[in-house]
Amino acid sequence: MxxxxxxxxxxxxxxxxxxxxxxxxxxxAARHLNFTQAAEELCVTQAAVSKHVKNLEHQLDVxxxxxxxxxLRLSSAGAxxxxxxxxxxxxxxxxxxxxxxFSGHKSLHIHASLIFFRAWLAPRLHTFMRLQPEVDxxxxxxxxxxxxxxxxxxxxxxxxxxxxxxxxxxDRLTWDRLLPVCSPTLLERGPTLxxxxxxLQHTLLHVAGYEHGWHYWLHHVLGDEVNxxxxxxxxxxxxxxxxxxxxxxxxLGRSSLVSGMIEQGRLCAPLSEQMPTDESFYVVxxxxxxxxxxxxxxxxxxxxxxxxxxxxxx
Numbered sequence: 001m002x003x004x005x006x007x008x009x010x011x012x013x014x015x016x017x018x019x020x021x022x023x024x025x026x027x028x029a030a031r032h033l034n035f036t037q038a039a040e041e042l043c044v045t046q047a048a049v050s051k052h053v054k055n056l057e058h059q060l061d062v063x064x065x066x067x068x069x070x071x072l073r074l075s076s077a078g079a080x081x082x083x084x085x086x087x088x089x090x091x092x093x094x095x096x097x098x099x100x101x102f103s104g105h106k107s108l109h110i111h112a113s114l115i116f117f118r119a120w121l122a123p124r125l126h127t128f129m130r131l132q133p134e135v136d137x138x139x140x141x142x143x144x145x146x147x148x149x150x151x152x153x154x155x156x157x158x159x160x161x162x163x164x165x166x167x168x169x170x171d172r173l174t175w176d177r178l179l180p181v182c183s184p185t186l187l188e189r190g191p192t193l194x195x196x197x198x199x200l201q202h203t204l205l206h207v208a209g210y211e212h213g214w215h216y217w218l219h220h221v222l223g224d225e226v227n228x229x230x231x232x233x234x235x236x237x238x239x240x241x242x243x244x245x246x247x248x249x250x251x252l253g254r255s256s257l258v259s260g261m262i263e264q265g266r267l268c269a270p271l272s273e274q275m276p277t278d279e280s281f282y283v284v285x286x287x288x289x290x291x292x293x294x295x296x297x298x299x300x301x302x303x304x305x306x307x308x309x310x311x312x313x314x
Contacts, residue, residue: 018056023085025052026064030082033072094290107138108294112158114141115238116281119257120174121158128301135294155295157284160210170282171299173306174256177274178217181258181267183247193250193270196221203249204231205240212277214252221273241267256281 028038029049039046057064064078074082112121117139128135140154163170180199187193191201196218204214218226232249234240241258244251245266253267255274261267283302289295 018059022052022056022059024089025049026056026078027082027085027089029053029065029072030074030078033074035072090287091290094287094293106294107136108156108298109138109140109154110156110158110298111140111154113160113238114236115241115257116158116160117141118238119260120281123260124305127305128298131301132294132297135297137298155285155289156299159282159284160279161282162211162278163280163282165284168284168286169288170284171303172280172282173302174254174281175310176254176256176277176280178212178277179253179255179258179269179274180217180250180271181241181253181262181269182244182250184265184268186247186250187268187270189247196271196273199250199271200226200228204228205243205249205251206231206233207237207240207252208233208235210237210279212275212279216277217252217275220275 024042025038025044025048028041029035032038032041035049035053036046039049042049053064060077060081062077063075064081066073066075129137158173159165159170163172182193182202186202192198193202199218206214214228214231218228232240232243234243237251237254237257240251241253241261243249244253245261253261253269254277258267258269262269283299285295285299289299
């Protein structure tokens with residue numbers, strides 16, 4: 001009697017919970033809306049993905065996809081089922097990675113631009129290290145890397161922009177204002193820099209990749225008819241700020257990054273005009289970190305520090 005009761009449990013459970021490979025095939029096919037691309041991602045044949053989906057539909061007694069001549073479309077049932085399946089798979093992957101990584105420990109891989117790391121993160125990082133000394137941090141700062149490819153190889157990314165990126169979770173870290181900054185020595189040797197118009201007599205340091213740059217700032221302050229000259233072009237803000245510290249020209253700083261440099265006397269803000277910008281730094285991940293994982297600890301700490309400093313106006 002006890003044996004029969006025990007043997008019946010897996011059969012009852014199997015009717016309620018489909019095999020994981022069926023669910024993975026459904027989730028991948030739903031993301032791509034293409035069985036062939038799903039098969040390539042899962043390293044199986046297209047026929048295997050198609051069979052898994054059909055088996056899943058048969059067990060659930062519902063069509064998850066509408067088969068069209070041009071491809072696939074999720075049915076209403078498939079669209080309703082997908083978020084739960086995706087969350088369950090993400091949670092299982094995250095939990096497995098967090099609890100059973102190689103040798104019981106894995107470095108937390110974070111990508112951040114050099115300027116953010118140097119100006120914002122580095123001065124605050126000792127706090128996290130004191131709170132979570134067991135977390136093994138690994139930072140990279142390569143630029144011009146494909147965003148989607150990057151997120152496949154890292155745990156968290158610090159990204160600059162408007163926050164509207166598909167297929168990622170993004171939490172805002174900074175609320176920046178744009179302000180001209182330069183070396184105090186530049187002011188001493190001239191020419192004069194007391195009004196926005198005086199900027200046109202100086203070398204302006206431009207940074208590629210920022211939607212809100214000198215053209216944006218000068219347009220809002222001085223109007224449409226502004227000829228700002230060639231200036232010097234850079235591919236990173238850290239290079240532009242470095243040249244500004246040397247007195248070569250004037251950079252357009254982000255308040256979250258230059259406030260410390262101004263306090264230290266390395267830079268100064270000669271003008272009172274500051275422009276808000278929708279571009280900000282965000283902590284980005286491809287999927288929500290599993291609660292208790294190193295990624296969750298670091299992400300939660302970043303957000304808490306950013307929100308606390310925003311409230312205090314620091």
